[in-house]
Amino acid sequence: MKRFLHALAALLVFALASGLWQSGAVYAQKTPETGAPETPDGGPAIDDLVACMSTSRHLLVQFVIDESASLTATDPDDRRVVAAMSALDSLLTLATAEGAASPAIEVSFGAFANEFRIVQEWTKVGDDTGQELRTSLQGFADLNNGTDTDFVNALDGANDSLIDRSAEVTEAGGTPPCRAVLMFTDGGFDLAVRSTDEEIERLGLTKPYAPGIELTDEDSVLKAEAAGRAALCDPGGLADQIRRNEITMLTLALSGDIPRRAQLPLAAATTGRADDYFCGTPTDRPTGAYMPASGIDVLLSRFNEVGTRLGGGTPVEANSEVKICGKDPCDDGTLEFSLDETLRRVQIFALAGEPGAVVRIEGPSGTKVDIEEPGETKIGDTPVVARDVDGRGLTIDIQRPEDLKQWEGDWKVSLLDPTDKQKGKAGHLQVFVFSDISIEITAKGVWFRGSEAKVEATLGAPSGVDLSALLKTSEVELIIEDPVTLKQARAKLSGPPAGPFTGTYAIPSDMTTNSVNVSVSSNLTTTRGVKLFAQSKSQEVLLQRPRGSVQFLPPSLQMPSLSDAGTTTATITLQPGDGAGCVWFGKVEVPAAPEGAAPFELTIDGKALPNEQSCIKVPAGSPTTINLEVSPASKASGTVRGWVQVYEKVDGREGSTVTDLSFRFDMSRGIDQARRALLTVGLLIGGLALPMVLLLIINTVTARFQNLTYVRGAALPVRVAEGGVFKMDGAYESSLSLKESDFSSLAGKGTDRSFTFGGVTFRAKAARNPFAATVALASPEGGAEKLKGHAGSKVELDPGLAGSWVFLLDPDKTRRGRRGTSEGLLIAFIAEGDMEAQTRKMLPDIQKRLPKVADHLATLLRGTPAKPAKGSKASNNPDGESSQ
Amino acid sequence: MARAATRERSDKSSESENRDVGPPLLMVGLGFVSALVSFAFVTTDSMALRLFGYVIGSIIPILIIGIARRVDFDRRRSPYYQPKVAFRYGLVVLAVVAIVAAALHVWPIATELSS
Known part of the structure; x- marks a missing residue:
């Protein structure tokens, strides 16, 4: 019995484990069905990106925006576009705020569903490109028909795009640009069954990360999804590649109705961990920020936050959700914040569920202003600029005025609805402050292994600002990063709140790296309670071997x-x-x-x-x-x-x-020149030569005369003399005329490829020129007499036959006849039906051209010695055209 | 049977007597439209649109040239055929346009597939 219970327990454990183990990670057993998973705070990742930018002064942001069909349900009003524009606006502000000294920011827009594709190539953000980028983003409103939510392919494509661009930037060496992926998705990793040939053609039968699995049934799709998670999260997988490539992931997920489990891979790929799901090799610091948005309004707020934080803004409060007040300000719909001369700018983000809301701002002197629409206004002398957000919200920028009395002090901002229609409903209100305070390493000495490095850091502020009177506390830390092991060491720097801050770092004697990256970060609190964060540029320091060494x-x-x-x-x-x-x-x-x-x-x-x-x-x-x-x-x-x-x-x-x-x-892979050349040649052959080959084949297959049943022919002995053509009837000659009785049907004279009539063999031959049509070749039965230049041995005429005529020279009679005359056979073809209409143009043509043709052949004939037992000679009009 | 066919042909012939027959200029015009529309896709970033541009810019116009010539030769059998100089020159220009379109589309496609 005991053995049985052990076996049962083992079986249960195995069943549980096999059901829960997915892609090298165990899902938490008690996770709720929906809602965002718990992830490490992404703030440090954003701080690292801001610090990187202060060093590199060059930022690449790859937007990766979902275009799956589920957006028609989750975002029917295309507000993701408004949200993305909000982030773009923040980047635009960052790229232009300091004029020529502003950092260079480049963006590229990509869409993904079953695969990743670039919609907007890398473009430098600036006033001259702002409209182009907005228009491009606007196009995403129509991109909601995709199948699959394959962010494995999407991240792979975004990674390649960033690396390729970065490689272009560092073609000549130098500091690489900072790199970020700004990803928006409304769902978890989801692949669809390909049930029709059209779907297979359009979406592909397999995935690059699951090459042997055909997505034709649910089981295969589940296997491919597992393979995708493994490709993303296994050690050395895509998540690790992205981190190795120093790309910061900023993921905005519309997580409202998405099962929590489905969000885990992307959330963990972004930050390293989500709930108990780990993705890639564990890291000390989060490698990105996962920002779930329960609804589209939160998404708008999050997009704005990302752009603003990259621009150096610090949120006063983390949570942006408030309740909209009625006519008058209320506690639930009001935020209070303090400003002092260390701050240069404030940005307020306000969003209501519907149009009609008003933002009331109350300055420190009690001056109030209600802002209802975009535009410029003032609070006292303080300039204010408001921009529209989705027609129902505003981002409001307030710049520090000359007169600090109107700036320093406590401020209030409230979200109101004077009509009371939205009173008590959810809205979003967020305040970001931008500080002028910076921190720099001002002295670091020479670093030797095993010695003690002395470092000094100093705060910077606009001239005239007395930091010692403004700052209450300061915590400053020296950060030393070993580029070989990527391990960080930290040392506290001490000093008065306004600095300077000094400290030492004992360099380990067994530290073998030739360089270390050094920076300082500071958390400051002003006397008004405003919390500020500043981080210095990272500096590379030579770590020397003991004195006297090479x-x-x-x-x-x-x-x-x-x-x-x-x-x-x-x-x-x-x-x-x-x-x-x-x-x-x-x-x-x-x-x-x-x-x-x-x-x-x-x-x-x-x-x-x-x-x-x-x-x-x-x-x-x-x-x-x-x-x-x-x-x-x-x-x-x-x-x-x-x-x-x-x-x-x-x-x-x-x-x-x-x-x-x-x-x-x-x-970057660049371009395979040999392959490109081969493809170019191949495609040119495909585009130009293949249609020509096809035309040649068509020519060959369709090289036929018209149906002989419908054609009649006449073979009339004629004499050509003194520029005239005469019909011979025995020894009598008369003017050339064509009568009904002269013509007989060609039916039974041969096939529609070859027939013989009046001693002449007619063959339909495909033209060698693909653009030319079939030609009919006429040659005398039994061969032609050899004349100079093979004249008259073979002539071309229209395969339509009807309307064409051929002249067959009789060499014997012509030789016997007097000079200037020639005799032969005139063969003419007409279609069944009214003869007169057809011969109306043919007769004059014969009379006009035949004498010249006959005279030419007769001259050649007389210059050639006669050969016994030879047949006759054929010719027709020299250019072989019909008389029509 | 032969008589019936002959009568049918005669009927058709009498119908065509009421109008002149010329080269298939409309077909050539469509070839131009196809080639010119393809130029709109030269700068696109979408591979699918590039391929579409390549097909409608080179393959279709060249096929149209061949087919138009065949149709023209068929029509020349009519006693009421009226030749048009524009047709022959139009075909030459269309061929040149198609070759240019092919070159313009082939290069970015080859570049995309080689990168």
Whole structure:
């Protein structure tokens, strides 16, 4: 019995485990059916992106917007477009606020459903492109017919797009741009069954991450979805690639009715974890921000928040949901905030469910203003600019005036509806403040392994601002990042609230990296209680070996990007130590490499890296430069980050030191030139040659005479003399005329490809020119007499036959006749039906042209000796056309 | 049977007596429309639209040229055929336009497929 219970328990455990295990992660058992999963706060990820931007001054944002058909139900009024425009407006403000000193921001818009596609190529955000970008975003209102919500393909495409653009930017080396994906989706990962041939053709039968699984039934779809989750979240998978490529993910998910389980992969891919679901290799800090929106209004608020925070705005309160007041302000619909001279700008985001709401702002002096519509106004002397949000809300920018009395103090903002129609209903109100306070590292000394580094940081403020009177508390931290291990160390800096802040960092003696990235962050509280955050630019610091050693410059190698197969190069300067020395290389580690790029070959001036025996001599007194080349195995797309061990030894000193010299470059697949050339030729052949081949085939198949049953022919002996044509009846001659009795049907004379009439064989032949039609070749039965230039041996006429005529020269009679005359047979064809109408034009044509033709042939004939037993000669009008 | 067919042909012939027959200029016009519409897709970013532009810009006009010539030769059998100089030149210009359209579409398609 006990054994039975053990077996039963084991079976239950197995059943539970097998049901819950999906894509390398165990779903939480007690998660609610709907609602957003719990994810780490994405604030640090946004802060990191802002800090990156302050260093790089270049930001790439790839918008990735869902276009699945479910949007017709979840967002029937296309408010996602308004929301995305709000984010775009914030980026536009950021890109233009400081004029030429503003950071460069580029955006690209992509849509996804079953696959990812670029709708708007990379475009620099600016006043000149604002309208173009808005129009492009507006187009997303019509993009809601897609099938699948395949954000695995979408993220893969967005990753490639960012890397390709980044590689273009860093083509000549330099600081790479900061990179972010701004993704909007209204659903979980969802693939559809392809049930018809049309769906298979349109959507594809398989997915790149599940190549062997055909999406033709529910079971296969479930398997493909599991494969997709694995491709996204397995260690080394897409989520890890995105993080290795230093891309910040900002995901806005319309999560209202979406099952919580379905949201887990994307949420975890964004931040690293969602509930108990982990995605990719765990990280210390969140790698992105997952911002669920229970409804479309929250989404609008979130989009605005992303753009505003990237622009340096700090939200006064995290939650934006309020209740709309009636005619007068109420507690549930009012936000209070304090401003002082450390702040330069305030942005208020207000959104009601329906049009008609009013934003009331009350300044510190008690001045009130109601803002109902977009435009410019003032609160006292304080300039205010309001912009529309979806026709039912406003974003209001308030700039600090000259007179600080109208700025400093407590402010109130309320969302009202004077008609009381929306009173008590949900609305959104959010306040962002923008500070002028900055923090910079002002002294950091020289960093040696095993020594203590002294660092000083200073706050910056506009001239005339007395920070010591404005700041109540300051917490400043020094952040040291090892680019090799990516581990961070932190050290507190101390000082008075207004700074300067000083502190030390004990550099470990076993730290082997050649550089560290150093920055400071500060959390400040003003005397009015306003909380501010400031972070300095990240600075790369050379971490030197002990004094007297050979030193390597630069601290790290930011190499030019590779957009095709090839080699990227960086120059290293070897600075001699106390005497002559030697440098050689050890292991190469590339932990972050795009798929297909590894292994990498490192060379110096085209030769293998030297070892201890073949080391590079570094003479005393003068620096030595070497060129380090890195060659990937093949083309790939992504960021390569690695390091190479460099050893140095100075003559006369004991032992050597080892240093990890990090290198980094972007790779994009670029264009396969050979393939492009082949495709171009192939497509040109396909586009031009194939139709011609088709026409030739059509010509060959349809090379026929008209049905002989409908054609009649006449074979009349004629004499041509003195420019006239005469009909011969025995020895009598008369004027040429064509009578009904002269014609007989061609029926039974042959086939519609070949027939013989009047001693002439007629063959229908396909033209060699694909654009030409079938021609009829007429040649004398039994062969023609050889004349100069093969004249008269073969002539062409219209295969329509009706209306054509052929002249068959009789060589014997012509030779016997007097010079200037010729005799032969005139063959003429007409269609069944009225003869007169057909011969009306034919007769004059014969009379006009036949004499010249006959005279030409007769002249050639008389110049050629007669051959016994030879047949006659044929000719017709020289150009072979019918007389019509 | 032959007599019936002959009569039918005669009827058709008498119908056509009431109007002149010319080259299929409308068909050539459609070829031009097809080729010119394809130019609108030269700058598109959509691969599907590029392929569509390639087909309507090169393959269809060239097929139209061939078919139009065949139709023209058929019509020339009519005793009421009125030739038009514009037809022959129109075909040449259409062929040139189709070749240009093919080149313009082929390059970005090849680039897209090679990247």
